[in-house]
Amino acid sequence: MKRCDLHLHTTCSDGTLSPRELIGLAKENGLTCVAVTDHDTLAGIPEAQDEGDQIGVEVISGVEVSVKFEPGTLHILGYFVDPASQKLTEGLLETQTARKLRNPKIIERLKSLGIDISLEEVEQEAGGGQVGRPHFARVMLRKGYVKTAKEAFDRYLAKGAQAYVDKRTISSEQAVEMIEDSGGIAVIAHPKQMKLDSEPKRLAAEIKRLCSEGMKGIEVYSSCQSKTEAARYRELAKQFGLVITGGSDFHGSTKPDIQPGWMGDGAAISYETIDEMRQIILGRKSK
Numbered sequence: 001m002k003r004c005d006l007h008l009h010t011t012c013s014d015g016t017l018s019p020r021e022l023i024g025l026a027k028e029n030g031l032t033c034v035a036v037t038d039h040d041t042l043a044g045i046p047e048a049q050d051e052g053d054q055i056g057v058e059v060i061s062g063v064e065v066s067v068k069f070e071p072g073t074l075h076i077l078g079y080f081v082d083p084a085s086q087k088l089t090e091g092l093l094e095t096q097t098a099r100k101l102r103n104p105k106i107i108e109r110l111k112s113l114g115i116d117i118s119l120e121e122v123e124q125e126a127g128g129g130q131v132g133r134p135h136f137a138r139v140m141l142r143k144g145y146v147k148t149a150k151e152a153f154d155r156y157l158a159k160g161a162q163a164y165v166d167k168r169t170i171s172s173e174q175a176v177e178m179i180e181d182s183g184g185i186a187v188i189a190h191p192k193q194m195k196l197d198s199e200p201k202r203l204a205a206e207i208k209r210l211c212s213e214g215m216k217g218i219e220v221y222s223s224c225q226s227k228t229e230a231a232r233y234r235e236l237a238k239q240f241g242l243v244i245t246g247g248s249d250f251h252g253s254t255k256p257d258i259q260p261g262w263m264g265d266g267a268a269i270s271y272e273t274i275d276e277m278r279q280i281i282l283g284r285k286s287k
């Protein structure tokens with residue numbers, strides 16, 4: 001069986017391997033087809049495809065877009081997107097800018113709450129990498145504003161807390177539209193993170209809404225989802241006629257237990273899934 005992994009990150013977003021290194025590791029792990037899906041950027045695709053051509057791994061151009069959603073997190077994966085698409089590039093630029101603008105806003109809010117930390121201190125804490133809320137928490141802890149990192153999140157940084165700033169600016173509908181406009185198809189990433197498992201009716205309603213916006217698949221298998229959870233999402237996939245996809249959500253050394261190709265015990269994605277997605281795209285073109 002040709003084994004595939006449809007969810008992988010590189011240094012172009014928050015992964016720790018370069019696109020070339022990632023494809024090398026995928027080959028070592030016995031994968032024949034992978035999708036590179038960095039957060040809000042297509043920058044890693046050309047290098048990954050070049051390496052794939054050289055060592056014999058098929059690389060699908062992908063992306064993972066963060067969109068507005070409550071109560072949890074909704075990420076949308078795009079597959080077979082065209083990196084030259086203007087609409088997609090512009091849309092992704094908007095989300096990248098929102099990411100960058102968020103950090104000074106958090107600093108401002110913290111200042112208004114009497115917490116005096118600077119962006120430079122937070123950037124130093126991140127060691128030159130992408131700045132995230134854990135870095136704010138560590139500076140606050142070091143300077144004695146909170147007793148634990150958890151307190152920093154609970155009181156200030158968590159969603160809904162006093163200094164929380166939402167970085168997501170686009171809707172799921174916009175994300176699907178820009179993915180489809182670039183010739184790709186949209187898939188719901190790790191549905192567990194939508195945090196609706198305890199409310200099955202609401203979860204089904206949200207998936208129904210996403211389908212009406214053009215969603216074509218759902219990531220049933222992911223390193224963050226258990227067998228029981230995968231079974232639940234498989235049922236939803238059947239109910240709504242969605243393609244069943246899967247991926248490791250590999251990030252490199254930041255999550256060392258997760259390797260390319262691993263998406264839960266015994267779970268695997270075969271090449272048929274890739275064919276299914278291609279059929280959908282071909283069907284759309286012939287209309």
Ligand SMILES: [Zn+2]
Pocket residue numbers: 064075189190
């Ligand atoms: Zn994600």
Ligand SMILES: [Zn+2]
Pocket residue numbers: 007009064249
């Ligand atoms: Zn991811």
